[in-house]
Amino acid sequence: MAPPNSNPAGDLTSEVLHALSKADPISSAETFANVPFESIKAALDRLASRSMVTYEQVEREEAYLEPEAETIVSHGSHEARVFEAVRQAMDGLSIQDLESKIGDKTVTKVGQGKAFKEKWIKKDGIKLVALVDSINDVTREQLKAIQETRRHDAKIIADLKKRKLLRMQKVISFRISKGPKFALEMVKEETDLTAEMLASGAWKTATFKPYNFNALGADQHAGALHPLNKVRQEFRQIFFEMGFTEMPTNQFVESGFWNFDALFVPQQHPARDLQDTFYISDPLKAGRPAPTSADDKQDYEEYFQNVRQVHESGKYGSIGYRYPWSEDESLRLVLRTHTTSISAAMLHKLSGQRTQDGRVPPARYFSIDRVFRNETVDATHLCEFHQVEGVIADYGLTLGGLMEFMDMFFGAMGVTDLRFKPAYNPYTEPSMEIFSYHKGLNKLIEIGNSGIFRPEMLEAMGLPTDMRVFGFGLSLERPTMIKYGISNIRELLGHQVDLNFIQKNPAVRLDKN
Template sequence: MAELTQNEKRLLAVLGKEEKADAPHLADLLDTTQEAVVQWAHLAGDKGLATVERIVSKEFVYTDEGKTYLKDGLPETQLLRFIHPGTQLADLQKHDAFKIGFGQLRKKGLVKVNGALVEKVLSITKEGTLRIEKPDLKLGEDNETSGSSIKADEFALRNPSANNSKTKDLIKRGILQESETVRYVIAITPEGFALAKKGLDLREETGTLTREQILSGSWKTANLRKYDVSKLPKKAYPGKIHPYQRIIAEMREILLEMGFEELYGGIVQQSFWNFDALFQPQDHPAREMQDTFYLRETLPLPPGYEKVKAMHISGGDTSSTGWGGAWKEEKAEQCVLRTHTTSVSIQHLARNPNPPVKAFCIGRVYRRETIDTTHLAEFEQLEGIVMDEGVTFGNLLGILREFYHRMGFEGVRFKPSYYPYTEPSLDAEVYVEGIGWIEMGGAGVFREEVTAPLGINYPVLAWGLGVSRIAMLRLGLKDLRYLHKSDVAFLRETPSLRQNKGGI
């Protein structure tokens, strides 16, 4: 048999005399708490030396409102006593119990309003009819009458019972509350009794050695507590950063290590920077109300906007023919909740038209999406740009491959795609064991129509990805909404440490 703790021995020694007792009594004898006694009893129960019986009992307690009614009667009882022949409704409304009591009386069919008067009504019994003139609410009378409906309520108020439907009604009305009490009865088993009869070593145990005990050597004769090294310790749940925020921080750290600088920008952006500067036509579907959150606010267009306007209409000074048609300043001035973080990147390029530029932005974006397992109306997006002399499409592939390798994805591949403001364009995919190839984001080289109006004469590599999609794969989630739920179990069980970073 496994070793007994000192507290188990003390409990068994007491139970050897008491045989069976409830937890409060044992707690008094052992000078401890009831919770401690129950815990020791369960430990002894695991060894077959004691039994723990959990007894649940229900009782009814009065709310503050119920205590008042217990003294003065239910509101309908109080009000019924106040009604006499010729009682005016206006006078009855002055009674403190009118608000609750009158509704109950009408619900039970005991009163009716006749013009300005309130009258008691006839109640039908098995024997005939009974007119309620003086409400005599003595308990124990015939429960078939409407008058005795109140008597039944009054009886339930003073004698609540789980089997009485009236008691349930009083609970619904907030007059009574059902309270559950739990008590524990602990008994010693024959095996435990035999062990207690043999005698138990109740000497005080030493669990922690002091400096003095070690120096003096007194630890050699101390009654040392025995430990079961095979038992796992109690789990500890320290405070830690949310798993989603840790993944975002990991992405940020990887890009900073790769030589990027971080950009910041407001969530409210002008349509000019969110759409027009990226060569998205003003009649593009992405600019419709079903995709974008438009705001009432407007902002004046930046200096030099005419070059962007000319690019849209005719292609400006480039070989492009533009989109043609009309371009309206008022539409470009309108503010939106940013639909992508590219609106931040393009403004950074406009302020820094000369190389080298190597920057990224991680931020929340907003779209009018139907919320489901893989779509939210607001989510995080990561955007990166690289501008320098001689950078090529091959450099873009290398940067993306390196980033995804460092994020822990070994299999990375690319396929051609289309995006309005990059050419050539691609989609990046990663391989996930058990799922297959998953699309992670798009990338490409900014078109001349984007860079020329800003005075940029060098190639700009650009790429973006959905942060939440990576988070779902890394955390093994099937529902995107889980990233934003307050689930303590999810937070506790998700490891704090990340995997070692890869790389090419």
């Protein structure tokens, strides 16, 4: 810790105390006229905090000379200069001569008028002559006094101000009095309780400088996780609590087969337009669906043909879409438009599994990962966003069960009073849009989609007809934006993010408001 006298305010506090011992009260404007305002204030605060002095702030106006007034102080007033010129010329001066002698037209003109008025000079023919031997240059005297003391008679100040010779400035000074603990010496103050003081016992007698409890603590230079990932973690936690297994969605590139055909999205569906889906030019074409590992014993060729037939001519009790299904279209590569492509692959794999009683086992899958849409970018749309998706495969599931599940799922994040609206989705039937009443917006807002996957999709995979599969999804960005009042998605996802926003975003607790 620094020794007390190295403090620049140290000497000044001592000076204040000494001045006060001679006179009480004192004015800082008089006693410490040349000390900068900040220094005297800091010294007084230190003393006042120990009750050694009290002080009050005094505001007053001081007069400062304008440049013209400074000329008057150094050269005399205009009229005095005119008189002096005229007096020095024994035989008087013509007006032209006067002007050339003084060298300033304004001074000559104004000074002449004043000198006439004061009866110092008169006109004798074409010449000006002095009337008196000497004059008293009052203006100069007054300005000189002001220059030194910054003040004068109120009337004089007003008069000079009117003549635009002065400008006024507010000055703050202090009226300082002895405080209840006034003393000549300032007690040495410790700023911190140190290990040395503990060791020596000095803490017992030391005086401690008071803390400023209004100041912030030190910056922690903390690291931070991205707010969107914090929300993602909350969702994952809800899924884990409800027994969901995370799907391997680390596969951005998909074939039309997995992204669309397997989900019973017809090849002429608008979602497959260039306006909506990113197609891939390199690599050119996907392979036909095939096992992904050695222990994958599913018959992918049969599945491929099932999908073709259910689109082209109908199967599994469906009349199908009845159009010529194209293998080339199916093997076009796309950036996945949803993670449901992975759900399809997972459900297809599930159809090959058996429990001990020989049934396909019930399953719950989820993922939260990036999807891609060929959107025109604006405040609420980006080409990339995160889809939260859940799938429940089980026997004897009902629509009432799906609604009950959605109540539980959204209830876990504090969203209640859900309403379900019939909707259309090519791969779920029934399809239900999930709405919730938003208090701020005072209306029902859509918060997600759900449904039961179509038999055309599931039976083509080989899943049993009595197994039903719920699917539901929502975007990760939308609830995050609503929750944190973010109006532009680019401030959340992508490189245009503000690092301050990442660093200062509070912890996420979806169940708390």
